[in-house]
Amino acid sequence: xxxxxxxxxxxxxxxxxxxxxxxxxxxxxxxxxxxxxxxxxxxxxxxxxxxxxxxxxxxxxxxxxxxxxxxxxxxxxxxxxxxxxxxxxxxxxxxxxxx
Numbered sequence: 001x002x003x004x005x006x007x008x009x010x011x012x013x014x015x016x017x018x019x020x021x022x023x024x025x026x027x028x029x030x031x032x033x034x035x036x037x038x039x040x041x042x043x044x045x046x047x048x049x050x051x052x053x054x055x056x057x058x059x060x061x062x063x064x065x066x067x068x069x070x071x072x073x074x075x076x077x078x079x080x081x082x083x084x085x086x087x088x089x090x091x092x093x094x095x096x097x098x099x
Contacts, residue, residue, distance in 0.1 A: 017059045019051035 001009075028041040060068035067090050 013055065013059060016055040017051050019049055021046050021048050023047075 024045045024047060026043040026045060027039060028043075029037040030040045032038050057068075
C-alpha cells in the first residue's frame with residue numbers, strides 16, 4: 001500500500017464514523033412511438049448515511065486509547081459467554097450559562 005492508499009483508507013473510515021451523503025438518481029423512461037425507451041425525467045436525491053457507532057468506538061479506542069477505552073466483560077453465568085462492550089467517555093465541560 002502506498003501513502004495515498006493509506007490516506008484513502010483513513011478518509012473512508014472517517015466517513016464511516018461521521019456519516020456521509022450520497023446522491024441517487026431516479027430515472028423515468030417512457031416508450032416512444034417506435035417502441036424505444038426515452039428518458040422523460042431524471043430526479044437526483046441526496047440521502048444522508050448516518051455514522052456508525054461501532055466504527056466510532058473502533059476509531060476512538062485506537063487513535064486515543066488514553067481517553068477512550070473499550071472494556072470487555074464476560075458474562076460468567078451465560079453458557080455462550082457473550083461479550084459486552086462499554087465505551088467510557090471523557091467528562092464534558094459545561095459552558096457558562098448551561099445547566
